[in-house]
Amino acid sequence: MNFLMNPLILVTFFPVVGVLALLFVPGERKNALRWVALVTSLVTFGLSIWMLTLFHAGNPELQLGFKLPWIQVAGWNITFAMGIDGLSVLLVLLTTFLTPISILSTWTAVEERVKEFMVFFLLLEVGMTGVFLAQDLFLFYIFWEFTLIPMYFLIGIWGGPRRIYAALKFILYTMAGSILMLLAILWLGINQGTFSVPDLIAKGGIPANVQMWLFLAFALAFAIKVPMWPLHSWLPDAHVEAPTAGSVILAGVLLKMGTYGFLRFNLQLFPQATVKAAPWMALLAVIGIIYGAAVSYAQKDVKKLVAFSSVSHLGFVMLGLFALNPQGIQGSILQMINHGVSTGALFLLVGIIYERRHTRDFDAFGGLWKIMPLYGALFLIVALSSMGLPGLNGFVGEFTILLGAFGSKAIGSPWFAGIGAAGVIMAAVYILYMYQRMFLGPLDKDENKKLKDLNWREIVTIVPLLIVIVWIGLYPKPFFDLMAPAVGKLATALQAASVAMLH
Amino acid sequence: MTQSDLYTILPNLALVTWACVLLLVDLFIPKGRKGITAVLSAAGFAVVLGLTLAHAGVEQTAFHGMVVLDGFSTFLSVLFLASGLLGIALAYGYVKRMNIERGEYYVLMMFSVSGMILMAQATDLIVVFLALELLSIPLYVLAAFARPRAESEEAGLKYFLLGAFATGFVVYGVALVFGATGTTALSGITPDVLSSPSTHYLAMVGAALILIGFGFKVAAVPFHMWTPDVYQGAPTSVTGFMTVGAKAAGFAALLRIFVTAFPALDADLVPVLWGLSALTMVVGNLVAISQTNIKRLLAYSSIAHAGYVLMAFVSFGKAAAKADAVASALFYLVAYAITMFGAWAVVIALEKAEGRGLEISDYAGLGKRKPFLAAAMTVFMLSLTGLPPTLGLVGKFYLFRTAIEGGFVGLAVIGVITSLISAYYYLRVVVVMYMHEGPAETSGESWLDLTTAVTAVATVVLSFLPAALFALASGAVLKLF
Numbered sequence: 001m002n003f004l005m006n007p008l009i010l011v012t013f014f015p016v017v018g019v020l021a022l023l024f025v026p027g028e029r030k031n032a033l034r035w036v037a038l039v040t041s042l043v044t045f046g047l048s049i050w051m052l053t054l055f056h057a058g059n060p061e062l063q064l065g066f067k068l069p070w071i072q073v074a075g076w077n078i079t080f081a082m083g084i085d086g087l088s089v090l091l092v093l094l095t096t097f098l099t100p101i102s103i104l105s106t107w108t109a110v111e112e113r114v115k116e117f118m119v120f121f122l123l124l125e126v127g128m129t130g131v132f133l134a135q136d137l138f139l140f141y142i143f144w145e146f147t148l149i150p151m152y153f154l155i156g157i158w159g160g161p162r163r164i165y166a167a168l169k170f171i172l173y174t175m176a177g178s179i180l181m182l183l184a185i186l187w188l189g190i191n192q193g194t195f196s197v198p199d200l201i202a203k204g205g206i207p208a209n210v211q212m213w214l215f216l217a218f219a220l221a222f223a224i225k226v227p228m229w230p231l232h233s234w235l236p237d238a239h240v241e242a243p244t245a246g247s248v249i250l251a252g253v254l255l256k257m258g259t260y261g262f263l264r265f266n267l268q269l270f271p272q273a274t275v276k277a278a279p280w281m282a283l284l285a286v287i288g289i290i291y292g293a294a295v296s297y298a299q300k301d302v303k304k305l306v307a308f309s310s311v312s313h314l315g316f317v318m319l320g321l322f323a324l325n326p327q328g329i330q331g332s333i334l335q336m337i338n339h340g341v342s343t344g345a346l347f348l349l350v351g352i353i354y355e356r357r358h359t360r361d362f363d364a365f366g367g368l369w370k371i372m373p374l375y376g377a378l379f380l381i382v383a384l385s386s387m388g389l390p391g392l393n394g395f396v397g398e399f400t401i402l403l404g405a406f407g408s409k410a411i412g413s414p415w416f417a418g419i420g421a422a423g424v425i426m427a428a429v430y431i432l433y434m435y436q437r438m439f440l441g442p443l444d445k446d447e448n449k450k451l452k453d454l455n456w457r458e459i460v461t462i463v464p465l466l467i468v469i470v471w472i473g474l475y476p477k478p479f480f481d482l483m484a485p486a487v488g489k490l491a492t493a494l495q496a497a498s499v500a501m502l503h
Numbered sequence: 504m505t506q507s508d509l510y511t512i513l514p515n516l517a518l519v520t521w522a523c524v525l526l527l528v529d530l531f532i533p534k535g536r537k538g539i540t541a542v543l544s545a546a547g548f549a550v551v552l553g554l555t556l557a558h559a560g561v562e563q564t565a566f567h568g569m570v571v572l573d574g575f576s577t578f579l580s581v582l583f584l585a586s587g588l589l590g591i592a593l594a595y596g597y598v599k600r601m602n603i604e605r606g607e608y609y610v611l612m613m614f615s616v617s618g619m620i621l622m623a624q625a626t627d628l629i630v631v632f633l634a635l636e637l638l639s640i641p642l643y644v645l646a647a648f649a650r651p652r653a654e655s656e657e658a659g660l661k662y663f664l665l666g667a668f669a670t671g672f673v674v675y676g677v678a679l680v681f682g683a684t685g686t687t688a689l690s691g692i693t694p695d696v697l698s699s700p701s702t703h704y705l706a707m708v709g710a711a712l713i714l715i716g717f718g719f720k721v722a723a724v725p726f727h728m729w730t731p732d733v734y735q736g737a738p739t740s741v742t743g744f745m746t747v748g749a750k751a752a753g754f755a756a757l758l759r760i761f762v763t764a765f766p767a768l769d770a771d772l773v774p775v776l777w778g779l780s781a782l783t784m785v786v787g788n789l790v791a792i793s794q795t796n797i798k799r800l801l802a803y804s805s806i807a808h809a810g811y812v813l814m815a816f817v818s819f820g821k822a823a824a825k826a827d828a829v830a831s832a833l834f835y836l837v838a839y840a841i842t843m844f845g846a847w848a849v850v851i852a853l854e855k856a857e858g859r860g861l862e863i864s865d866y867a868g869l870g871k872r873k874p875f876l877a878a879a880m881t882v883f884m885l886s887l888t889g890l891p892p893t894l895g896l897v898g899k900f901y902l903f904r905t906a907i908e909g910g911f912v913g914l915a916v917i918g919v920i921t922s923l924i925s926a927y928y929y930l931r932v933v934v935v936m937y938m939h940e941g942p943a944e945t946s947g948e949s950w951l952d953l954t955t956a957v958t959a960v961a962t963v964v965l966s967f968l969p970a971a972l973f974a975l976a977s978g979a980v981l982k983l984f
Contacts, residue, residue: 071970073974116874146892157938167934167938175926180916183912186915187907190904
């Protein structure tokens, strides 16, 4: 029974307790349902903080883990293995942090079928946490695919007018990527004799040409999830049609599953293929940065703009990862958190105005600052964070990434970083343009004149995110400290692989 | 005939005897109370299931090597008997509601199951033929059971004609194999006999004809034409029983014959099987997309799943992979059976008189009105797609592993791509249930609800604890070689 008290098990599966509790609450008692879900997610967050206190930042290895035999018959060697290290600890915290915030944001936004909504939301949390903690490929794949199902329902039932189309597109696109990964996982399991990730990394020795195929099979799954250009076309639909809380989780956590996948599996399992592919991945990342920014500028719908800006921001994350040096990877992990927090906050803010006006069109707004000053101020801080203003979190991440990419031997040319840096400027253009259209200028629409400023609940949902935004912006050291040893170990391994390839 | 011979086929003997007795007893059961027959036949199945399980672990041949009792046959017998029990659960209220309640229904099912069990035990081609007829003929009658409804009669006739045609192929194949090898005993068909140039081609053509014959039975493309019409026209409870039982029996024969007798024909047959499997997966899944009737949708889905099982079967001659080929096929058949019975139970719950309530659009609003039933149907659809947390994913994982192990990566790629295609139409059912508004209504029969609940829970729970089932499936093949 010791195993059930393992912090990782508790963090992952505690929301299931909430799901079971929800099943016994009658569907009409909407507030009771909301409270059960909120309390569950808060307890889960508390458990993840407890897990953090047990985590030794100085240790680059997997910690708090366990490995139990699961399916060990007929030549199968599948274990139920979990573990946490510097690469995943922040992402787990991000997940448990954003979930209660998202649930709080649905208090008045979701009135229909509250029970099912909360059930799916908590199940989604189980899946996401599991993805970040699983250390066996079979277990990972189950969590990975499982996250699709609750998200599919969240978009399809509570989404916007084109929700069914968006939900199907979302699930088919992401499944398309993961099916080839399934075959690659099976290849590894058969030929390396284990599905355990640490064992596979330790074993290594996959022939170079096979490595490339396996790398590509995994990369397709993750690149669609990230999404990297040109595989991003599911993202605007899914984001725009999803309910606010769904968008927050989608942008905040689900996309990070893709970048995390690269970090955990591609970089570690196929180091030589990674080194070989690095310039190409960097190229796609830079195209994504510029393309995402350019398309964002062309949007007339706030939510779409935020969605496309994700393509650009995630381009930075990918650029940093494939710099394959400590700065690049650290910046990239931090930027995953930054994007989760900033874009999550932007989606929340967009959701707030949408709930009041039922439109997200720039042209419907203008001069909102005068009528909703608090909303305008919070929106400004978040917008500035998203465009990378020094002193706020986005700057730290993007700067570290560009620094890493600039000096990266694996990418081989400073031009990628140079062009990528233009993305920062373009972000300033499209974000300020949006801000200007919505908040500045005359308050000339009658519908806008009666808008109420933020209420207490809305302030409570935004403020925790603002605290993180400023904290990372001013004092990112604790965050870097958590990941540095693990990143260092990874970078050394990659360095060894690239040296081995030269000889 | 010795005592030991009879002991080997004891469960089947008991089943057939009880079926004959029941046929007479049924005459004295008044019309309108045929539920008694159902209960008696269920009791028969349960007792025979007990006998089979008591037999488990015993391995012996009988009747001069024509019939065998081994792990393989026990595993499949349990599957067939459980199918029989579930088939009765599906039919119990349905036949009453559809005004086709006649006692023969249950007796015919028992005969068919006895044919299936014999099929799993057969180690002689003549016995295979006998078993094929014993399992098929009751099914022809059952398919037409809703007479005088034209669709049902058409289904029965169509199934009979094409089934007879397929049986002809099998018999001709058996004759050619006999001509080449001088024996019909599977143990007599050795690699030496097959590899002699004078007999090699004769045996190969014979094997191919047997493959075609069973291709009809398991509904592999291009021998699948009868499937959608028969599955749609037959009473739904019969369809549910056929999709699982008849298909599993067909695969039982294919696995037993090809893995024991024909591994030497591997080189000749692999390209054929490869094509058959790929074609079945592609056509089954593609055509399913355009279906609007749930029975036809599940019919095409069952065709597609035959393709997935064939994918594992392609490795039948590879020394390294053939144990897994059999084990993964058996495992998948169980996963498929559990899921399909659940799905058919939901379909029957929604079906109304005169064949109404069978369009996918009739499922609109089910998510709101019957949340548990809709949740169960979602589980079945996810399982058929191969998404977690369901048994279907674990089953497919095993099949794909076998394919990769046997070196058929290309086939595995086709398999995963067609799984993706299948997600589209399975999820459409989910879309309609949850995302459309409508007045979906169910009959609310307790046996159906119980079947749905049990299969749904099994589909989810077994996906987390598949080790025991894995062990059973892989243990079931040991004595095959």
